[in-house]
Each structure stands twice: as structure tokens, then as C-alpha cells.
Amino acid sequence: MTDPSATGSEFAAIEAERLLTALEAAGTPLTRLEVAAEASSTNAILLAGIAAEGSGWIAPCALIAEHQFAGRGRHDRTWVTPPRVALTASVAVPVPSGLPPTLLPLIAGLATCGAVREATALPTGLKWPNDVLIQPAYAADTPSFGRWRKVAGILVQLAPGRPRDSAIAVVGIGLNVHQAQAELPVHHATSLDAAMEVTPGAASPRRADRTSLAVGVIGRLLDLLGTAREFGTDPVLDLLAAETLTLGQYVRIEAVGGEPLAGRAIGLGPAGELAIRLPDGAIRTVYEGDVHHLR
Numbered sequence: 001m002t003d004p005s006a007t008g009s010e011f012a013a014i015e016a017e018r019l020l021t022a023l024e025a026a027g028t029p030l031t032r033l034e035v036a037a038e039a040s041s042t043n044a045i046l047l048a049g050i051a052a053e054g055s056g057w058i059a060p061c062a063l064i065a066e067h068q069f070a071g072r073g074r075h076d077r078t079w080v081t082p083p084r085v086a087l088t089a090s091v092a093v094p095v096p097s098g099l100p101p102t103l104l105p106l107i108a109g110l111a112t113c114g115a116v117r118e119a120t121a122l123p124t125g126l127k128w129p130n131d132v133l134i135q136p137a138y139a140a141d142t143p144s145f146g147r148w149r150k151v152a153g154i155l156v157q158l159a160p161g162r163p164r165d166s167a168i169a170v171v172g173i174g175l176n177v178h179q180a181q182a183e184l185p186v187h188h189a190t191s192l193d194a195a196m197e198v199t200p201g202a203a204s205p206r207r208a209d210r211t212s213l214a215v216g217v218i219g220r221l222l223d224l225l226g227t228a229r230e231f232g233t234d235p236v237l238d239l240l241a242a243e244t245l246t247l248g249q250y251v252r253i254e255a256v257g258g259e260p261l262a263g264r265a266i267g268l269g270p271a272g273e274l275a276i277r278l279p280d281g282a283i284r285t286v287y288e289g290d291v292h293h294l295r
Helices: 016-025 042-051 101-120 210-231 234-243
Strands: 032-036 061-065 086-094 124-127 131-134 149-158 168-176 250-254 261-268 274-277 283-286 290-293
Touching: 016 032, 016 210, 042 061, 042 086, 042 149, 042 168, 086 210, 101 124, 101 131, 101 149, 101 168, 101 210, 101 234, 124 234, 168 210, 210 234, 234 261, 250 274, 261 283
Parallel strands: 032 061
Antiparallel strands: 061 086, 086 168, 124 131, 131 149, 149 168, 250 261, 250 290, 261 274, 274 283
């Protein structure tokens, strides 16, 4: 890892001291924060640090990369961005007792929604199980996404070899911030700057601040986990139900290792699982898979 000031990007670097100070003031401090100019996979590096005795990585802690060149998403999909155009962060957190780890991607998505909404004043929501969506004012309908666009993805990995009562999860967050729409790999993705354009292709009237976004995402994540630790998961599940755009939609789910199924998404279970009412009225529960919103 190298000095984050070494990059020649036109976009501002993450300000580590401002980030730490803001989190401390909000009552959600980190034990350690590093901002690297370049890193392979922030999740992989942080997992290795948590596992190494005496490494100094003690949860809650965070690693942010200005440029991540070997990032991974669900099902080992790659995620690579140019320097300083995205927020690529991994946060190691203690898993509260009684919180199913399968809820963590949705909780991280909820935290990201709040930070994005504060930064852009645009509608946001969750696409089960781990996508954060935003609705640009100018967006046309696209299959599976309608007028919504994907702006962030979440990958959660548990630190191996730890008992359940001292579990540590590494929450990886990849949030598109400064990319132009033409730089994004798929039509249903966008960035915060692109979403704030008055018309497609026009210069954004303002740019999102990645340091403020990091404060918002990490602070909200730690605050939500604190709520779950103190009051249980019910308050968090209520927030998730209100924010999850998948609920109420007719969906097709391509489950890992199973047959695709289609039906109406009707609710979230206590572990974040998605309940689907099939056309014959039967209810099926899905814990993971790729979801397509049909209508």
C-alpha cells in the first residue's frame, strides 16, 4: 500500500483525519483507519489483518483504497475502478449477539442508502440482497431496474476460525461516486455525480464528497449495529422493510445451485431471507440469489 497523496487524480483524496474526527464526534469511533492509494482487495487485506495476531487491526476498524484493482463482489465477480472515483471501503465489525450474519449486507446497504440520500437528495432504496439503488431525475426505464440505477454493492465476509460469540465480519462497500455515465460497465449502473446531472451528459451541478460519504456510511453502519446490539433486530428489520424496493415486486430469482423461480416478493424473514409467493399461492423462502424485478 502506498501514500494516497501520490495519485494524480483530479478528484480529492479521502481525508483520514477528518473522517476519524467526525466518527469520534458522532459516537461511532474506529480503533484504526488506513487510507491506501492502491490495494488489491480491501476485504482480503482486512481479513488477513484481523487473523494476524499483533497486526493492530481490532474491530471496529476500516481500510479504504483510493484505487482497488482486484476487488470482488458476490460469486467472485470482479470490481475495478480508476483512482479516486469511487468509495471502496472495508469495515471490520463485531457481530452483535443474536444478529444473523446474513442480515449484514442489508444493514450495510441501509447505511449506504442514508449516506447517499444525504449527499444527493435523490431517492434511494435496496435491491435484495446487496445492491443500493438511486433514482436519477432523467432516468428512462430499463429491464429489471425501471428508472432505478445501481450505485453500490455490498460484500460481507466472516473472519474465519472465530466462535459465534466473538464473530467478526468484514463489510465491503463499493460506491460509484465520480464516474461519468459512459465510464460505467452496464446500462443499469450510475454514479452519484452522474445521477445529479440535470440532463444526461451535462456536467453535474455539484460533486459528492467522498470523505463525507465515508463518514455517513461507516457511522450509520456502526449506529445500526449498536441498535441491534441494544434493542435486538426488530427495529432494524422494520427499517429494512421500509427501504427494500424488492418487496411488493414480481420477481425472478436465479438461486445459487437451484432452479429459477418467479413470484411476488412479500417480506423479509428474521435473517434477511426473502419470502416469495409463487403463482400457485405457495410461499418459498430464498436466502441468496440474483433477483430481477419484473414489475
